[in-house]
Amino acid sequence: METRVTFVDCPSCGLPAEVEHRYTLTSTDGPLEGAKIRCPDGHWFSGPLESLVPAERPGAAVERAQNEMHRSG
DSSP states (O other): OOOOOOOOEOOTSSEEEEEEEEEEEEOEEEOOOEEEOTTTOOOEEEEEEEGGGGGGSSSSHHHHHHHHHHHOO
């Protein structure tokens, strides 16, 4: 069985956050797919998956953060 890991950008810091759990939310427009995500800095977010933007690839957000640090430092 193949296991797939999904990453999205952390809304707090922009680091890659792993989708730890998926679930269904009820809404007036019908069911929505929800998710709980967590990033390496310990931030977590739980809400509608459609509100999260997938990362370009795992590690891309880390590279952006490192580039920002080099420019400001």
